[in-house]
Amino acid sequence: MTGPAPESGGPPLLALEGVAKSYASFALEGVTLELRRGEVHALVGENGAGKSTLSKVIAGLVAPDAGTMTLGRRAYAPASRKAAEHEGVRMVMQELNLIANLSVAENLFLDQLPHRWGWIDQGQLQAQARAVLAQVGLDAVHPSRQVQTLGVGQQQLVEIAAGLSRKCEVLILDEPTAALTDPEIELLFEQIRLLRGRGVGIVYISHRMEEIRRLADRITVLRDGRLVATRSAAETPLDEIVRLMVGREIGEAVHRRGGAPGPVALRACGLRRGDAVRGAGFEAHHGEILGFAGLMGLGRTETMRLVFGADQTDGGAVYLRGSETPAKLNSPREAVRAGIALLTEDRKEQGLLLGLSIRANTTLARLGPLARFGFWLRREAERAVAEKWRDRLRLRCGTVEQRVVELSGGNQQKVVLAKWLYRDCDILIFDEPTRGIDVGAKFEIYGLLGQLADEGKAVLVVSSDLKELLGICDRIAVMSAGRVAAVFRRGEWTQDKIMAAALSGYLGNES
Amino acid sequence: MSENSPTQAVRLRRALADYLGLVVALLALVAIFSFSTQNFFSATTFRTIANQIPSAMLIATGMTYVLIIAGIDLSVGSVLSLCGIVLGVGLVQGGLPLWEALLLALLVGAACGAFNGLVSIRWTLPSFIVTLGMMEIARGGAHFIAKSQTLYIGSKVEWIAAWTMPGLGLSLPFLVALVIVVAAQLVLTGTVFGRYLVAIGTNEEAVRLSGIDPRPVKLAVYVLTGLLVALAAIIDCSRFQSANPNAGTGFELQAIAAAVIGGTSLMGGRGSVLRTFFGVLIIAVLNNGLAAVGAKDETKRLVTGAVIIVAVVLDQYRQRSGSRRTAVTPLSKAIRLYGVLLLFLGAGAMAVSALDALLKLIATGRHSALATGLGGVAAGLLVLLVGRGLNEGRRPAVYGLGLLTLAALGGGAVFAAQARYGLAAAALGAALLLCAPPLLLAVKAWKGFR
Incomplete structure (x- = not known):
C-alpha cells in the first residue's frame, strides 16, 4: 500500500539545489532533490553512493561544499545538528546515539530535561517519556530503565521515539529497521504513516527493497554521489530501481576466468563460538576466490576471526593444506606463522598504525629479515621493501615515509595488503575489503584479488555487497545463522538462490 | 645515498622540528639565568646540575618507554625508595657483600616492574591503576623494612657517586646515565623492539592481529623500567650515603613532566628518550637557575608548572607542522x-x-x-x-x-x-x-x- 497521495502542488517542504560535498573523493556531486509535505521519500543506492552523506547534510551534521537548501520558503543552512533540529529537521542515526548508562527518559529529553531550581523533575520527566514511548509501542518499557539493559531493537525504537518527540517537519530515518524484529518494524511503519498523515516529510534510507515498496511514495536513486533519478514508487518496477542503483553490470567488468582450482588450502570443520558461529565448515582451495555471503553481522566476520585465531573457539577444527591433523591456531601469531592473513573489517581500528609511515606499516609483520642479528633494523632495506610493494600495488602516495592516516581509504587498504603480501601469507582472508572505498579503487582491489588467486593463493572474501561477490568469486559460501548453509559455483548461482540460502537458517527448524 | 633524496630531506626536516624548539628553549633558559645572576654561568653550576640529574634521567628514560606503549608508571618514586632501603638493609644489617646487595636491589626493581606488567597484562587493567597500587605497596614496604627510619650506609657505596671523570669533573652516575639514554634512544629508533614499542602504543590490536604477541614486549618495558629505577636508587643512595624510605616522592610526576616537555604523548605511540633528556635538563636548569636567582620553593613550582603547560601547547604546533x-x-x-x-x-x-x-x-x-x-x-x-x-x-x-x-x-x-x-x-x-x-x-x- 502506498497510502494517501502526498500533495503535489504548492512549494516543496524541503528543496536541495546542486548540493555537493567532497572528502578525499566526491561524496556528493550536484544533488538536486525535493521533499514534499506528507511524503515518504526513499533514498536508495549502493554502499558509498552518498545516501548517508546526503542525509547528514540535511540534518546539519555535515556542511556542504556547494549548493543551497530551502526549507518551506526560507533558505536553510544549518550550522549544526542542533540548529537543524531547531528548524524541525531531525535525523535518527544508523548508529545508536544513546548514552548507555542513563535512563530511557533521560535519553529522550537530554537537551530539555524538565527541572526546577536545577533539580530534575522526575515525575514530569517520566510522564513525558511514557507518552513518547507509547507512540512507538514501547509501553512495556519503564522510562527509568537504563538504556543498556534494553535490546538493540528496543534501543533503536527509543532513538526513533526521541526523534518523534519534538517539533518535527522533516524526519530522516537512516536504516531504521536494521536491528528491529518484524513486530517492531510494523510498529515503526504505523508511526511513519501517522507522521505522513500529519504532513511530515520523511526521508527513508534503506537497503531493504520490500520495505521501500511498502512505504515509499517516491524513490530517489543515488549512485557514486550523483542523483540518478527520482521516480514515483507506484509506477516504477523494482528491477528498474535496482538497475538504476547498479548502473552497470559489475560482473562483466571483473569476470573470473574460473580455471580448475588447486589443492585444498584450508578446511574448517564445525567451528563454534557462542551464538554467532554454530558449526561453520567450509573448504578453500589454492588458486580460487571463495566468497562469503550472508546477512550483515551474522557470523561471517566471527568465523573468519576464529580461523585466524583472533578469538578463542568453543569447538571445531581447522586443517591446513590437506593435513589430517588439526592446525593449532590459538592466536593470530600462530595463524600468521601458518601462512594465514586476515585483513580486518575495520582497517583503521584493527589493521593499521595510522600515525606511522607506510614503511613501518608494510614491514610490521615481518621485521626479522630486515634486521641485522634479528635486532638492528636496516632502514634502507626496509624502505626498499616498502617501495617494492608500493609500486607493485600501485599505491598512490608521496614517499613511503608518508603517514598512513593521510592516505585515502583505498590506498590504506593497499597498505594493509602490502603488509600481508610481504609477510608472504598464502591464505588471505579479506573481511569487507572494499568498505568505504571509492569506486575506482574498488576495481583495483578486485583486480588484485584476482591476481592473487591466479598466483595460487587461497583468497577468502567476506562482503555484504552481493554484486561484488558475484563479480569476483569462483565459489560463494552462503552463511546463515552461524553455519555455512550452501556453497555455489560460478554459473550455479543466482541472486535468488543465494538470498534463499542466507535466510534458510532463520526459517522453521531453529535449533 | 645522495644528499637530497626525499627521505633524507624529510628526516632532516623532522629532526629540525624535533630538536630545534627544545635546544632553543634550553639555551634561552641558560642565557636568561646567566644574564640575571652573576654566578650562574660557570662550570661549577653545570657540573652540579650534571651530578644531580642521573637518577632523574634514568627514571625519565623508563617512563618514556612506558608512555610510548600507552601505559604509565606511577610507582617509580616508591620503588626507588624500596630498592634503596633493600640495598641499605642488605649492606648494613644483612652484611652482604656490595655486589650481592646491588644485585638484590636491581632484582627488587625488576620484580616490582614485572608485577606491574604481569598484572596489567593478565587482567587487561589500566597501568595507571596497577602502578598506583604498586606505588603504595612499595612505599609501605620501604617504610616497613626500614621501620620508617633513614638508614645510614656510609662509605661502602660512596665511591659510585664520588668517582669523577678527570678533566671534565662529570660523575660516574652521569656518564652511565648518559650512555643509557643514548642506548635507549638507539634501541627505540633502530631496533625491532623499538619499532614494536611504537607500534603497540599506536594500535595494540592491529599489532596483535599482525601476528605479533604484544604481551612479552609490554612486560619487558615494565621490567626494564623497574631495573632503571633500581639503578637510580643505587645512585641516589651513593650520593647521600644513606637510604631514605621517603626518597623519590614526586619523582613519577617529574619524570612524566620531563617526558611531556620532550613531546612524548600520554596517548602512546610517540616519544623520544633523547627529547625526554632535554626535558630533564630544562627542569634541572630551571630549578637551579631559580635557586640562583633566590626564588623560593613555591615560585619554583609555579614557574615549572607554567613551563610544562607552555611546552605541551607548543608541542601541538610542532606536531601539526610535522604532519x-x-x-x-x-x-x-x-x-x-x-x-x-x-x-x-x-x-x-x-x-x-x-x-x-x-x-x-x-x-x-x-x-x-x-x-x-x-x-x-x-x-x-x-x-x-x-x-x-x-x-x-x-x-x-x-x-x-x-x-x-x-x-x-x-x-x-x-x-x-x-x-x-x-x-x-x-x-x-x-x-x-x-x-x-x-x-x-x-x-x-x-x-x-x-
Missing part, C-alpha cells in the same frame, strides 16, 4: 620551514620575556619589570603568529612579515643610535637578517604562494 602535507615546490618548502623557525623564535621570545620579567620582579620587587616583559611577550606573539601563518601558507602572513621587517629595521636603528641596549640591537638585527631574504622570496613566489 602537514608536503609542500609542492622547493620555494614553498623553504617558506614553510622558515615559518616553523619564526614560530619557535616567537615562542622563545615570549618565554624569555615572560621569565625575564618574572625574575626581575623577584629580584627587585619593582612592578615596572612586568611592563617590559609584557611588551616582549606581545612582540614574541606577533612573530609566532606570522610564523604560523607562513607555515600554513596563509597570504596575510606575508604582510605581517613585511611589517615585522620594517619594525625590526626601525627598532634596530633606534637602539643602535642609542647604543645603550647592545643586546636588544643585536637581537633586532638578527631578526632583520632572518626576515628580509624570505620576504623577498615570498613576494617572488606571490602567485603560487600556497
